[in-house]
C-alpha cells in the first residue's frame with residue numbers, strides 16, 4: 208500500500224501542495240480529480256521524487272521513500288506514466304520496453320506484459336512513432352509495468368484518445384487491478400473514472416479535500432461537481 212502523509216512541495220518559492228494525505232491500497236484503483244492547477248500532477252511527481260518534497264512522507268508497504276531519487280522510487284515498485292506518454296519515437300516497441308532496464312523483471316516479465324497488449328506484440332519491431340496514440344499509451348503503460356510495479360501512477364492516460372481506445376485503456380486498468388496492482392489515476396474523463404475506480408480523491412488548492420467510495424461519489428456526483436469541479 209502506498210501512503211502519502213502531510214506532503215508539501217512546490218516549485219522554487221511557490222508552494223503547490225499544502226499537506227496532501229491519502230492511501231492507495233493494493234488491488235484498487237484510486238482516482239484523483241479536481242480543477243486545473245490544484246496540484247494533481249505535482250502530487251504524482253512528488254511521490255516519484257521528480258519534484259522535491261519540502262515536508263511530509265511517502266511510503267510503500269512501510270518502506271520510507273520520502274525524498275529518495277526517482278530511480279530508487281522506481282526500484283521500490285512505483286511506476287509512473289506521465290501526461291503525454293513520452294515514449295521514444297525512434298526506438299522499436301521492444302527497445303522501448305527494454306530501455307533503462309537494469310535487470311530482468313520478475314513479476315511483470317516481457318512475455319506477461321505483451322500478453323496484456325496483443326497490439327504491441329504484433330508491432331514489436333515497429334518504431335514508436337509508427338504507433339497510434341492509443342498504442343503509444345499502451346506502450347508507456349507496458350514500459351512502466353516491466354519495472355515490476357506494485358503501484359502504477361497514470362496521469363491523464365486517455366487524453367486525446369478516441370472513445371474506443373479510452374474503453375481499452377479502462378479495461379487494461381481494470382485488469383491490472385485484478386492482478387493486484389495498486390493504481391493511482393489522474394483523470395479528467397469522469398465517465399471513465401466512475402467506471403474503473405474504487406475510490407475518488409478530490410483535490411483543491413493543494414490538498415485532498417474529500418475521499419469518497421465510488422458508491423458515495425455516484426450518489427453525490429452533482430454536488431461534488433458543483434463544489435469542486437466547476438470554475
Ligand SMILES: Nc1ncnc2c1ncn2[C@@H]1O[C@H](COP(=O)(O)OP(=O)(O)OP(=O)(O)O)[C@@H](O)[C@H]1O
Pocket residue numbers: 218223241242243244245246247248249250
Ligand atoms: N514546472 C513548474 N514550474 C513552476 N510551476 C509549476 C510547474 N508545474 C506546475 N506548476 C504550477 O503548479 C500548480 C499545480 O500544477 P499541477 O500541474 O500539479 O496541477 P494539476 O492539478 O495537475 O492541473 P492540470 O489538471 O491542469 O494538469 C499550477 O499553478 C502550475 O502552474
